[in-house]
Amino acid sequence: MTTTTSSSNPTNSEKLFDRQMLRLYVNTLRQNILPMLIYTVCLLLVTVFPTFSQGNSVDPYDPYSYSVSASELNTVNYVYAILCFIIPVLVSTMLFHYLHNRLSVDFYHSMPVSRTKLFLSRYFAGLTFLLAPLALSSLLCILCQQFLYVPLLSAATIWQEGLGNLGIWLMMYTAVFTFSCMVAVTSSNVIESLVYSAAINGAVTGIGVIFISYSNTLYGIRVSADPTFMLSPYGVIARIIDDVYNTRSLVVSLVWLVLAILGVFACIWLYRRYHSEWAQQWGRQSIFSQIMKLLAGFLMAFILGSSVLEPVFDNRVLLTIVSALIGAPLGFLLVEGATGKGFSSLYKSAKFIPLAILVCMICPLFLATDGFGMVSKVPEAKDVESVEINHYSDIIVYARYYYDNGSYTYVSARENPVLTTPEGIELIRQLHQNALEEQDYQGLKGNNIEFTYETSHGEITRNYSFAESDLPLLLELYCQPEFLQQTQPVFFYQPEVLGSVTVSDCTTFPAGSIKQENYAQLLDAVRTDLLTMTSDRLLDYTADPAVGYLNWNIKQKTTDPEIEVLLKELPYDRSTLVIRSSYKTTLALLSQWGFEVESTEQLSKIDSVSILMPEYSDVSLNLGLAYSNEYYPSYIKNEDQIKWQLSDPQQIEQVVAAASPIRTSVACHPLYLNFTNESGEEVSHRLYIENSTLLSILKDVQLPYLLSSSELNDILSPLTESNWNYAHWMEQDEVFDTQTYWSVAEYARQNDLDWFSGKTPEQLNAMEQTAFYEPGEGFPLYSNYASMMD
């Protein structure tokens, strides 16, 4: 007995690409020409005209009035991206809509055409509908840009960027369309086709993002969602939308194009297994539909858990359990109702609801077991090949811009050193272990550091706040030679890129410029001295004071192509290196060249010193050996600033002598040395001074008390509660208003806090005088603090 389930019949062999196929293709185009013309016209309206308008506002012959980069040209990418989510799905549903109606499926499947040919003719028609308008729109936009932007941008750049974008969109549209066809040739009705097409194009990324979201709620865990975006076409589109044309996008798009080509064969295979009697069925139970319902349940559980139910439950495990119990059946039933046109077939699929709940229970289990033990895992030293560190601190300000082809481009600083030495790796492991013991789930206690181990088993990334008690370890880390060499600007400067190097004395006043022929020697000396820095001296400006400054300025433009390359690769812009007294080599060299940096002659040029309250950014711990901030008078002349002015030369001298160029703790005031420079401008240099030191120097000046890091720790928890919303900016006359507010001392007494031990009389006095807390309202003084250390 033979069956006709196989279509491998010798009499069935036919030429695939023949006149019949062409006629089918043309007929399909003809049948659907009207909607596609409407789509094309709309696409051109929303892409070409805005491109023209944008370009029309540019004067291409005046590069200083408007700057634009090549990537900025293609704002139409947002339009293409949004349409890529929607249009291919609609087109696939439209072209295979005949499978959703019994009459039409009878008509088409009774025709003397193989299913392969029937599919391919419609598939290619769909590609024509999608890609032709896209190409036309892109080309017209490129032509507009060429007409409007040259010579601000070269024609080659415009075409390269435009065609590059077009290539990527062509591939992504093809991918989304192909996978949508895969669904369309297996679905029984329009709803199934639309819903499942969207799901198949984004489900993997969606699931991945959900799992990563859950993972990132675990203590210290930082998993990048970036890779998951590459796992589905929708994910790729969402990821590349801001910067379409680059190497990574090109590679990823090519991969998806290859998958789409393979997908075509899958489509044919699936279509040949499509049963005509499936047409117009609602609620057809297939393994695919059940998987979709499970995914919907999973997604709904996540949505409920991260929105509606999230404020109700403090316990994350309980939250995910309740979310699963409610969300899983809800999502399941939503898809069941939509694709089944009701719940008439629910009795067949209801048995999968417990399975959906069970699948969602993976989440609470994951959280309850701390990511199946992931949280507490510290890799063994022998398994670690290197560790990359990302410390969110002032290192970020070492960024620069460079001028390239009509625009300035931002180059981010090299802020992620990679340690490979056993000592460095061990320091990180110790910090890691300390963080696990600290259990600072809310991340309140200290600097935020992220590190990524590179192990033989893969990468492990963790992100923790470190407590004040970890400061010694952090200092030791920052003094690792590997760390210094990968973070300090002087290790990246080369003599060729330096525009000028000036010397300032210990009072920050200019002492002269270094000759160009001495740059190399100076760099060697400085690097040698920096590598001698030790953790005990890094923040101790008493033991190792600042005796001068080296100001490194970078060339902004050059005609030398080799130097241009060096400038582009240089991660840092200008910076100011603090010369410490321990930098013997550097000091000897400077002395040899006639620079007496330790002189205080220029002190008399300081007109006044402004003492300010620390702001949010000032609370950040800075463990750098250099800085690059420059401030102007307009900043400190702001009337809203709480400040104290010193004009007594003796006080100025004492304060400057005790100040440091970089804040050494959270209880530091910014100081601004105000003077008139050689050009007659009023400028300021910024230094920092410990609050305790300032109080001991300026005994006759009423100054506030600043909380230490441990004291900030004590109040951070209340700060994160609702009364944080009532914190407000202090006015000058409120700083010492202990009639309205509790003083710092009163707050400590009321809350039984030991803030009085080890304090100087000046500090204790300041604690009694400084307004701090309004009962029932919040902390006005410390509204600028978000955490002890940034």
Place this chain on the structure above:
Amino acid sequence: MIKSEALTKRFGQTTALDHLSTSIEEGCIYGLVGSNGAGKSTFLRLLAGIYRPTEGSLTINDAPVYENSKLKQDIFFIPDEIYQMPGGSMDSMARIYSSLYSNWSTERYTELIKRFPIQPERKLSACSKGMRRQIAIILGLSCMPKYLLLDEAFDGLDPVIRVAVRKLIADDILQRGTTVLIASHNLRELEDMCDHVGLLHGGKILFQRELSELQQGFAKIQFVAKPLPAREEFAKQLDIISFKTSGSIAEMVVRGNPHEIQQKLERLHPLLCESVPLTLEEIFITEMEAVGYDYNNVLF
């Protein structure tokens, strides 16, 4: 020759055709009759290559039909409900068919258009049910198929067009040896057209034979006698299917050769004994009653 062997088609839990084995000769007009849900339309759709058999085989000249585009060039299926292609007209449909069927005859199409009162450019959506059926028949005949499958062929056609269509089909058979399969509940019409009949019930063929042979197998007898013999007396000699009496008159349906039946009854010395052949409808009802599918079981 169309041949099926243990052909089975299931839709979920429902078995539409259950190991159906039959063969249909070339050049005949085959009437497929059966109760509602017997599997007639399913069989036609299997033959048209729309459905795939669950089990068994269905071949035409030993070639399977499903996904056999070369074989399907010779098959044209007209369903009970005609598909309206959005925005389509008879001319646009003709363009599609002409591009797909290698045997398409434009001359035939043009000739048929003249015979039927249909405007070829008129939109299908503006046509009545009967007009759409006429269009389907015109297009189907223009494809010059060897196998014409009609599901409720004449549904919606007016009497004049019915006659015209019947004549066209008959001409086609004569001139080209077309094999026609018609599934219909209009047994009177089938009786006029078909030369072979197959009765489907519950997914199986109850019987299948030439119509004349079928009609020769039954007789409706009107027997008058005084006194009228009891049914048992008749049953001794005859295979009685149904028996009714009214006074001295007995009406019975008997299986067997009418002439032989007449001879047997003459021995009972009736006052009157007349035999008439059963119509197809009467045969259908009779056979259905035999398998328990009769109107007495329908509740009113």
